[in-house]
Amino acid sequence: MFGPMILTLVILAIASVLFISGKVRSDLVAIGALILLMLFNILTPAEALSGFANSVVIMMIGLFIVGGGIFQTGLAKMVSRKLLKLAGTNETRMLIIIMVVTAGIGAFVSNTGTIAVMMPIVVSLAMSAKTNPGRLLMPLAFASSMGGMLTLIGTPPNMVIQEVLSAGGFNEISFFTYTPIGLVCVVVGIVSMLFLRRFLPQNEKDEGGRRTGRSLKDLAKKYQLMQNLYRVQVSAHSSIRSKSLQELDISARYALNVIEIRRKISAKNQFFKTINQEVAGSNTIIQEEDIMYVYGTFERVQEFAQDFDLTMLDHQIAENKRMSGTEQYATEEMGIAEVMLTPTSRLINRLVKDSGFREKYRLNILGIQRQDQYILHHLKEEKMRFGDALLVQGTWRDIAHLANESDVVVVGQPIEESRKVTMDNKAPIAVGIMLLMVVLLVSDVIPAVASVMIAAVLMIVFGCVRNMEDGYKTINWESVVLIGGMIPMSIAIEKTGAAALLSEGMVKVLGGYGPMVLLAGVYFTTSLLTLFISNTACAVLFAPIALSAALQLDANPYPFLFAVSIGASMCFASPFSTPPNALVMSAGRYRFSHYLKVGLPLQLIMGIVMVAVLPLFFPL
Structure with a gap:
């Protein structure tokens, strides 16, 4: 057994070095490690590929699509504007507000679900505040894990120790037993991030702007679109009705260009498309209530409107109220x-x-x-x-x-x-889908992965994501392959006995030094192991050992089991240790070194504080 164990640890060490160096793509390293575990017969092909069937990986794919829908409907932009009003462009205020809000959501929704709700909003907020998203996304990911410590249902390890205590004949933990400890976690996390953020990616000027041409706003400004674009509506008495643009010859008579016509096609359901847009052509027939987008000087447009009994629309009133605030010269179509x-x-x-x-x-x-x-x-x-x-x-x-x-x-x-260009008229649908997902995640009526998949499918079916191809493009496949490739590593560590050997050895070595030293040993060993295996698996492995060790020392088992739960959940030093860490990696443009510089110190600080605080809540 020692041969496979040593091989597994060597492969893990090599992968870790490559992750830290950043010279090889992280997804390629994960697949390489996976192949080696199969070649050395440490894992069967089924075990090696099980990561890609894991519910976390499927949830990640679904969450990328949900996030794409939240972005494309402008919902992220709307919420970020409200947060921007609250926080301003001050980075410190933004960081504190984001972490507090995220922790609050994370108390009732899984950390992955919390990221699904908050990540598009935070990216939009960063862009609006002209801040590098990398300055805010890692704090977001960490806060979602901290929020999980506020309630019993916040994170799976909390439920694991509940079961272990119940099986051992001890009183079960109530829903809010974790809350005081969770609040300490959130406060420590926020204060620590205010100092550790110096290691996050710095704000940089967009070097790619010139390569892709001017933005839509730049073009509109340079060509004075808003100063020359007017809207007129065809009234019931207008003599322009039922005539083609070719007959009217507006460009020759008024030096105007009719560039677009928007026509109401349905008013039955406010959630579905009610405005039809088309480029104005010579054969276009004008109909009553049509809204004509006319390009030219104000005087000539006014003359045109008066001659044909047309209504000039105020610039602040959109033909569809749900579209107000969007650029009139650019829509989703x-x-x-x-x-x-x-x-x-x-x-x-x-x-x-x-x-x-x-x-x-x-x-x-x-x-x-x-x-x-x-x-x-x-x-x-x-x-x-x-x-x-x-x-x-x-x-x-x-x-x-x-x-x-x-x-x-x-x-x-x-x-x-x-x-x-956001589809603002679809924002109410996106809100409904997102709320449905949150309710399903909180109620736990169906598995979390099914809740997310339902939300992702609904985003596409109801047009919150433009089409299936766009849905696939919202997925960051590097993150998916990274997590799918590294999950089997935890199977190898458990299968070869490395995890059990480490945990049992820790109890034997530290047990004789008293309960406080053993508590620290339980916490930091759990914290170390959760870098390589899932927090749930880590809690399942360590909870019985911690309970047994506490009983052998005739100590209160509660602080030891809480140490397991918190140590397993407060994992920040690796991008693949938790789904939130992996989800923000691409959007924040993080390297493995960023997690080491920011996450590792935070993980150590959190451990020191928790070992000191737990005996205050649960005397040894």
Whole structure:
């Protein structure tokens, strides 16, 4: 048995060194360790691959999709705005508020579920406050674990020691027995993070901004979109009804460009799409209540509206109240992009009106940038030149198709830009799905993994995530493979007897030095082992040993079992030790070294405080 045990520990040591060095991708290291455990017959293929069937891994996949829905519907942005008002842009206040709120949720929801709710909000908050998300996401992950210590149901190890005490004939723990100790954990964690955050990734300027072209807001500002974009609504008495844009010839008569028409198609269910958007073409027939997006000077738009008995809409009132606050020039379906003419483009030296641009590409030209000059009006009579940048508007799909043409080069990535536009009208659905997930997780009516999977499927079915492909793109597969690959390592450590040997040896060595030393030994051995095996498995392994050791010394077993529960849960020094640590790794752009610099000191501080405090709550 010692041969497989030594091999397992050697593989674990090599993997740890590679994780710390950061020179090899973490998911590749995990798969490499997995392969070695199979090659040396330490694990069977079924055991080695069991990590990818583990409920934690499946939950992670589901949570990424749920998070994507919370982002894409703008729900994260809405909540983050409220937090931003409360915290301002002060990083210290943001960190404290995030950790307190997260710990509060974590008291009743699993730490993985807590991350699902909070991570999109925190990333959105960081972006709004122009702060590196890495400054806030690791504190978020740690706070979700600390919150689990506030109640009996907060984390699985709490339930494990409850069962062990009950089986041993001792009084069971009540729902809030953990609360005083949990509060100490949260306070220690927050205070420690205020000092340890210096080791988190620093705020950096976005070096990639230039590579992807101007943002939607930048384009709108440069081309003065909001100063030249007006909305008019067709009334019941308007003479424009039932006529095509070709008949009206608005561009020639008023020097205006009708770029888009939004039409109400259903009012039966407020949660589903009620506005149809389409690029205005020459054959478009105007209908009553249509909202026309007209590009041009205010005077000409006003003249146009008066001539045809149209209603000019106030800029602050959106045609669909749920869409208020979104950019009028970009939605989940329609967008804008900047394109450059290539040297061989057939559009060079052609007038805009003769280019057939709208007919061929189904896109409108809203403006032309020529060197430092912006041409925004009377575009139809403008001749296009090599080097011109054109601002075009239409559906994201058509803009993406334009990128395949040889006449122009699309600046930036249209599909990526379209994903940045939130579907605010779907936010109520996302709220409902998220609340359903939380209720299912708290009530424990069905398994947690099923609750998350239901929420993920509903996010896609109800369009909170645009489509299945977008759902797959929200998943960070590196984190999934990392956790799936490292879970079998805990099986190998237990199977080869390494875990049992360590725990029993600890009791033999420390038992003779008195209960306080043994308590410290139980806590820190549990804390060390939980770096390599799951906190639940660690608690299952150590709880009976701690109970037995306490009884041998004729000591109160409660502080020893609480030491097991807390030591197993307060694991911060490794990205794969808990699901929250792994979930924030990609979004925070953390390396293994960040967990060592921030998480390891926090884990040691928490251990020292807990060993000192536990005898105060439960005398030895």
